[in-house]
Amino acid sequence: MSRPDSLPNAVRDTFRRDQVFSPLRSGVRPVQPGELDARGKYILYMEEITVSFDGFKALNDLTLYIEPGELRCIIGPNGAGKSTMMDVITGKTRPDHGTCYFGQTLDLTRLSETDIATAGIGRKFQKPTVFPEHTALENLELAMAGPKGPWQALLAPITGEQRDWMASTLDTVGLLAERDRPAGALSHGQKQWLEIAMVLMQKPRLLLVDEPIAGMTRQEVERTGELLQSLAGEHSVMVVEHDMEFIRSIANTVTVLHQGSVLAEGRMQDVQNDAKVIEVYLGENVES
Amino acid sequence: MRHSDLKTALTDRAAKVFIGVLFSAVILVALLNLLVPVDSALHVSSYTVTLLGKYLCYALLALALDLVWGFGGILSLGHGAFFALGGYAMGMYLMRQIGDRGVYGNPNLPDFMVFLNWKELPWYWQASDHFGLTLLLVGLAPGLLAFVFGWLAFRSRVTGVYLSIITQALTYALMLAFFRNEFGFGGNNGLTDFKDILGFSLQADSTRVALLIATALALAGAFVLCRWITGSRLGRVTLAVRDGESRARFLGYRTEHYKLWIFTLSAVLAGIAGALYVPQVGIINPGEFSPLNSIELVVWVAVGGRATLYGAVIGAILVNYGKTVFTGVMPEAWLFALGGLFVAVTVFLPQGLVGLASDLLKRKRRTPPTAPQTTNKESPHEPA
Ligand SMILES: Nc1ncnc2c1ncn2[C@@H]1O[C@H](COP(=O)(O)OP(=O)(O)O)[C@@H](O)[C@H]1O
Ligand SMILES: [Mg+2]
Numbered sequence: 001m002s003r004p005d006s007l008p009n010a011v012r013d014t015f016r017r018d019q020v021f022s023p024l025r026s027g028v029r030p031v032q033p034g035e036l037d038a039r040g041k042y043i044l045y046m047e048e049i050t051v052s053f054d055g056f057k058a059l060n061d062l063t064l065y066i067e068p069g070e071l072r073c074i075i076g077p078n079g080a081g082k083s084t085m086m087d088v089i090t091g092k093t094r095p096d097h098g099t100c101y102f103g104q105t106l107d108l109t110r111l112s113e114t115d116i117a118t119a120g121i122g123r124k125f126q127k128p129t130v131f132p133e134h135t136a137l138e139n140l141e142l143a144m145a146g147p148k149g150p151w152q153a154l155l156a157p158i159t160g161e162q163r164d165w166m167a168s169t170l171d172t173v174g175l176l177a178e179r180d181r182p183a184g185a186l187s188h189g190q191k192q193w194l195e196i197a198m199v200l201m202q203k204p205r206l207l208l209v210d211e212p213i214a215g216m217t218r219q220e221v222e223r224t225g226e227l228l229q230s231l232a233g234e235h236s237v238m239v240v241e242h243d244m245e246f247i248r249s250i251a252n253t254v255t256v257l258h259q260g261s262v263l264a265e266g267r268m269q270d271v272q273n274d275a276k277v278i279e280v281y282l283g284e285n286v287e288s
Numbered sequence: 289m290r291h292s293d294l295k296t297a298l299t300d301r302a303a304k305v306f307i308g309v310l311f312s313a314v315i316l317v318a319l320l321n322l323l324v325p326v327d328s329a330l331h332v333s334s335y336t337v338t339l340l341g342k343y344l345c346y347a348l349l350a351l352a353l354d355l356v357w358g359f360g361g362i363l364s365l366g367h368g369a370f371f372a373l374g375g376y377a378m379g380m381y382l383m384r385q386i387g388d389r390g391v392y393g394n395p396n397l398p399d400f401m402v403f404l405n406w407k408e409l410p411w412y413w414q415a416s417d418h419f420g421l422t423l424l425l426v427g428l429a430p431g432l433l434a435f436v437f438g439w440l441a442f443r444s445r446v447t448g449v450y451l452s453i454i455t456q457a458l459t460y461a462l463m464l465a466f467f468r469n470e471f472g473f474g475g476n477n478g479l480t481d482f483k484d485i486l487g488f489s490l491q492a493d494s495t496r497v498a499l500l501i502a503t504a505l506a507l508a509g510a511f512v513l514c515r516w517i518t519g520s521r522l523g524r525v526t527l528a529v530r531d532g533e534s535r536a537r538f539l540g541y542r543t544e545h546y547k548l549w550i551f552t553l554s555a556v557l558a559g560i561a562g563a564l565y566v567p568q569v570g571i572i573n574p575g576e577f578s579p580l581n582s583i584e585l586v587v588w589v590a591v592g593g594r595a596t597l598y599g600a601v602i603g604a605i606l607v608n609y610g611k612t613v614f615t616g617v618m619p620e621a622w623l624f625a626l627g628g629l630f631v632a633v634t635v636f637l638p639q640g641l642v643g644l645a646s647d648l649l650k651r652k653r654r655t656p657p658t659a660p661q662t663t664n665k666e667s668p669h670e671p672a
Contacts, residue, residue, distance in 0.1 A: 113538055114542055117537075117538050150522055150545055153522040202539065
């Protein structure tokens with residue numbers, strides 16, 4: 001339950017948001033949707049988050065921090081609470097207990113989904129959820145950062161700059177040739193990439209990527225790994241995956257979730273030798 | 289990606305074809321009515337002129353519904369209410385134009401108010417002495433109602449069948465209110481016995497033709513407006529809201545604002561349709577708020593085909609023509625026919641007649657007798 005190399009428990013305690021920034025805590029000051037203040041050590045602070053569904057705790061006292069520019073992999077068996085954690089970060093699920101801050105000031109447990117997206121958290125869902133009747137390019141247009149009101153959508157034309165940006169993002173994920181195809185006609189892997197491209201069009205500071213390689217071919221998996229690594233640095237990237245080999249190929253820091261809380265956290269080689277982790281993954285070969 | 293501004297919406301092929309067909313028909317009917325002698329076989333009766341005008345009002349109403357239902361995914365079962373409100377706004381003006389020519393000859397009050405022993409005109413009738421203010425009211429009354437209703441409903445994320453039910457309740461509640469005499473709109477008799485509009489007699493052929501042309505202009509204008517909107521980024525976001533509202537929300541769209549926008553605009557268009565309808569049929573009464581009207585409207589759009597705009601127009605005209613013919617033969621069976629039609633279209637033609645036509649066209653194109661290499665469904669790649 002600790003971060004062995006970077007953050008001893010004592011230090012962690014001093015970084016607890018509620019101790020450092022008590023005057024800013026929710027309830028004391030109305031939280032406005034607004035600018036991300038990313039000057040702190042972390043960009044995302046999740047502390048003591050609990051989420052129950054009919055008494056069943058999908059998340060149980062979960063505490064997790066993400067640094068700016070970090071590529072963090074979250075692993076854990078099915079039902080560990082990985083998707084639920086992303087739901088909490090994106091405002092889809094409200095925790096029963098605990099705090100969740102984006103930067104220093106944005107209380108994610110109180111902002112709307114829209115405000116959270118606008119503030120700079122992009123999410124790639126587990127199931128690809130592109131808009132099937134829109135073309136690949138139109139999907140990017142929908143996702144593009146910028147004014148999102150109906151009047152602007154009617155009256156402000158797309159600029160040449162924005163066109164170039166969409167094209168280059170499609171190129172990044174290798175879909176430029178498919179720009180005018182309806183997204184519903186793309187292959188599963190292509191939909192996954194299209195969705196990553198859509199998240200990129202939101203200019204997110206934090207990218208949540210839920211099971212990106214499900215249903216991909218080997219080559220596609222490799223490309224996805226490279227893509228995610230190239231995105232880290234400029235963005236903080238949080239990847240949820242089952243596939244150990246994939247994680248090993250891209251991960252710096254790994255967090256293992258189990259029954260709704262953090263079982264282990266650290267570098268991949270440390271984590272996969274952790275006795276608790278091996279026990280949870282019994283049957284799945286962690287070594288190979 | 290088609291990004292239309294108003295100019296491209298006016299000049300694109302669909303708009304040209306639509307406007308061309310519409311005005312050819314309307315002008316032909318107008319000329320045959322006004323210039324051809326009554327005893328000629330080619331003469332078109334005033335009854336037919338007004339009937340066509342009525343159909344075009346329905347077409348405009350259907351267009352309004354297609355905008356919210358076809359493109360926005362909001363199945364309003366209360367759009368008849370906005371139509372009726374626009375109709376009442378116009379009816380009030382026409383009532384005031386009667387002046388002292390009513391049965392009671394009161395120059396200051398409409399007959400029904402004299403009958404109710406009212407001494408003066410209520411405040412909400414004051415604007416109806418002016419044609420300009422009436423036009424404002426035609427848009428404002430349905431627009432404001434839709435805005436407030438939509439604001440409450442969409443903000444609380446009422447969707448799907450629940451939204452449909454409350455729109456139905458809305459029109460029902462309005463019907464009950466308008467039935468009441470004290471509400472001030474003529475009770476169950478509604479508003480009728482109109483004499484003239486802008487000084488022109490409503491009985492004159494020329495006035496009827498002018499109203500038909502005005503309706504065609506409104507329909508064409510609304511069509512171009514809707515083409516513009518649905519071809520813009522606003523339209524694509526609206527489709528996205530229809531296909532995946534929560535996904536659109538995660539992309540940073542306040543989806544309720546989009547729904548509200550499109551819903552309010554649609555209500556205004558429906559109100560304009562109602563305002564054009566009333567001088568042509570000569571009466572507006574609370575029956576126009578009947579929930580059944582709103583449901584019939586949904587059938588028109590379903591029959592024509594959703595999310596194409598012209599499908600709604602075609603559906604409205606065809607179904608209403610069918611209704612005119614059918615109710616002439618056996619009026620009591622019309623509701624059954626309508627229900628059967630709706631079921632048949634839902635089951636066999638989910639894309640409506642327009643979808644059927646475009647399927648047939650595609651199939652024809654795809655199997656040219658000499659070309660052997662047509663196994664691929666389509667080749668959507670075009671050089672960018
Ligand atoms: N809306 C919900 N209602 C009830 N139970 C839920 C809901 N969402 C998730 N759960 C339960 O919470 C647990 C964690 O789910 P999830 O976060 O999807 O796991 P993971 O993504 O790690 O596989 C699962 O046991 C799941 O059944
Ligand atoms: Mg999951």
